Amino acid sequence: LKSQPTIFIIFGxxxxxxxxxxxxxxxxxxxxxxxxxxxxxxGTGRTKLTDDDFRERLHKDIxxxxxxxxxxxxxxxxxxxxxxxxxxxxxxADTYQIFGEHIKELESEWQQPANVIYYLAVAPNFFPIxxxxxxxxxxxxxxxxxxxxxxxxxxxxxxSAKELNALLGRIFxxxxxxxxxxxxxxxxxxxxxAFRFANAIxxxxxxxxxxxxxxxxxxxxxxxxDRLGYYDGSGALRDMIQNHLLQLLCIVxxxxxxxxxxxxxxxxxxxVLRAMRRFTPESVRDMAVRGQYGPGWIEGQQVPxxxxxxxxxxxxxxxxxxxxxxVKFFVDNWRWQGVPFYLRTGKRLHRTASVITIQFKEVPxxxxxxxxxxxxxxxxxxxxxxxxxxxxxxxxxKRPGVDMVLNAVDMxxxxxxxxxxxxxxxxxxxxxxxxxxxxxxxxxxxxxxxAWDLVMPILTSWQNxxxxxxxxxxxxxxxxxxxxxxxxxxxxxxxxxx
Ligand code: BG6
Numbered sequence: 377l378k379s380q381p382t383i384f385i386i387f388g389x390x391x392x393x394x395x396x397x398x399x400x401x402x403x404x405x406x407x408x409x410x411x412x413x414x415x416x417x418x419g420t421g422r423t424k425l426t427d428d429d430f431r432e433r434l435h436k437d438i439x440x441x442x443x444x445x446x447x448x449x450x451x452x453x454x455x456x457x458x459x460x461x462x463x464x465x466x467x468x469a470d471t472y473q474i475f476g477e478h479i480k481e482l483e484s485e486w487q488q489p490a491n492v493i494y495y496l497a498v499a500p501n502f503f504p505i506x507x508x509x510x511x512x513x514x515x516x517x518x519x520x521x522x523x524x525x526x527x528x529x530x531x532x533x534x535x536s537a538k539e540l541n542a543l544l545g546r547i548f549x550x551x552x553x554x555x556x557x558x559x560x561x562x563x564x565x566x567x568x569x570a571f572r573f574a575n576a577i578x579x580x581x582x583x584x585x586x587x588x589x590x591x592x593x594x595x596x597x598x599x600x601x602d603r604l605g606y607y608d609g610s611g612a613l614r615d616m617i618q619n620h621l622l623q624l625l626c627i628v629x630x631x632x633x634x635x636x637x638x639x640x641x642x643x644x645x646x647x648v649l650r651a652m653r654r655f656t657p658e659s660v661r662d663m664a665v666r667g668q669y670g671p672g673w674i675e676g677q678q679v680p681x682x683x684x685x686x687x688x689x690x691x692x693x694x695x696x697x698x699x700x701x702x703v704k705f706f707v708d709n710w711r712w713q714g715v716p717f718y719l720r721t722g723k724r725l726h727r728t729a730s731v732i733t734i735q736f737k738e739v740p741x742x743x744x745x746x747x748x749x750x751x752x753x754x755x756x757x758x759x760x761x762x763x764x765x766x767x768x769x770x771x772x773x774k775r776p777g778v779d780m781v782l783n784a785v786d787m788x789x790x791x792x793x794x795x796x797x798x799x800x801x802x803x804x805x806x807x808x809x810x811x812x813x814x815x816x817x818x819x820x821x822x823x824x825x826x827a828w829d830l831v832m833p834i835l836t837s838w839q840n841x842x843x844x845x846x847x848x849x850x851x852x853x854x855x856x857x858x859x860x861x862x863x864x865x866x867x868x869x870x871x872x873x874x
Contacts, residue, residue, distance in 0.1 A: 389419025672851025
């Protein structure tokens with residue numbers, strides 16, 4: 377890698393994603409000596425900037441958003457010359473000649489051919505035109521050296537996802553296409569695979585014989601913020617469940633891959649999605665619920681409801697978009713038959729936390745009368761992805777005392793107490809993988825399409841049925857009552873970390 381010259385071309389160079397995530401990630405990779413000796417970061421966008429203007433912007437962004445804090449002068453000074461900027465209109469095919477010339481210049485300076493990574497940090501409606509213009513300019517022909525990175529949303533529904541995949545497929549080979557789901561780059565998410573497939577004690581229990589149900593909960597305290605323009609056309613199901621939460625489900629539910637390679641891991645995940653029970657219009661009513669936040673108070677501050685924010689941002693003030701969704705899924709295969717997977721996500725909830733809870737069945741025969749037992753009798757494995765980074769195994773133990781009384785206690789692996797090193801940001805891991813050409817943590821085209829296929833009946837049904845009672849939860853709550861009812865009717869409740 378060190379000796380492999382690389383050029384990152386970032387479309388949307390002046391945008392939010394580059395400012396908050398990409399530039400800080402590249403900078404931290406540089407600080408930790410992961411980047412090749414010869415590399416260039418080329419930002420491009422409609423704004424007219426010089427190299428120096430762009431460097432100054434990135435410097436400020438890195439100071440503000442990098443996990444390693446403000447850039448030190450000496451380190452910044454050695455990083456900055458690698459950064460360049462080209463003002464360009466991505467819709468204009470001629471401007472792509474300039475990229476070609478710039479790539480050639482750098483290659484002749486380095487006296488070696490370079491790997492070129494095109495990062496499309498732009499709105500998805502620009503994906504097709506950029507890909508086509510790159511191809512027309514002959515910039516994508518070398519399948520070994522060129523890669524394209526795109527972000528979600530990958531399509532708005534099944535049909536548009538298929539169209540986009542087909543278009544990209546005409547220009548690139550699948551091995552050149554990196555579809556980012558940033559959840560897969562999170563340290564704790566990668567660790568689920570280590571936990572499941574490098575430990576002997578879990579695998580025998582990891583099935584319908586021992587597991588009663590699974591919960592995947594990604595709750596956020598923040599509202600939609602200033603992103604109504606995007607979010608109102610999306611909603612929680614498209615924004616989170618179709619991608620991040622289903623990816624988590626796949627990692628929990630997948631069969632052991634034969635090896636830790638991109639083809640194997642991704643194939644086993646697609647198997648899960650293909651095995652998932654499809655919805656009918658009737659089952660959607662039973663298994664999927666939605667919500668939208670109203671106004672409320674968060675930490676002493678009054679916050680507006682979604683519809684007020686919509687009005688302020690010039691979006692439909694009667695919006696029917698869901699900011700909360702909870703769905704019950706089944707994976708119809710031998711391992712998981714009959715085990716419900718409850719997924720929920722929402723904004724403006726009581727707390728920000730991403731947690732997977734695996735609840736095991738009760739012991740086959742209890743020798744302890746109920747008077748001696750905790751109300752929580754079942755073992756639970758609780759994988760906390762963020763902000764707490766931990767894995768807890770909840771077991772029964774005897775409470776100290778002369779009488780025999782049991783209660784649930786946690787056996788805890790906590791990153792904070794175990795490791796000194798700071799975990800990298802998801803984007804650092806993912807960008808390095810693009811550099812290395814490792815697609816394990818990226819979504820394959822068919823994976824994206826299967827996930828869309830699965831959620832389409834819910835989307836269609838919700839689109840056809842205007843919700844009569846929005847807003848149906850207030851800020852700082854745990855979501856609408858229907859979400860509690862969804863899981864309570866099976867005799868369970870949503871788990872939250874204390
Ligand atoms: C993004 C969604 O993909 O993920 C956002 O578009 C959401 O709406 C975000 O807030 C959550 O990511 P994280 O890493 O903060 O959990």
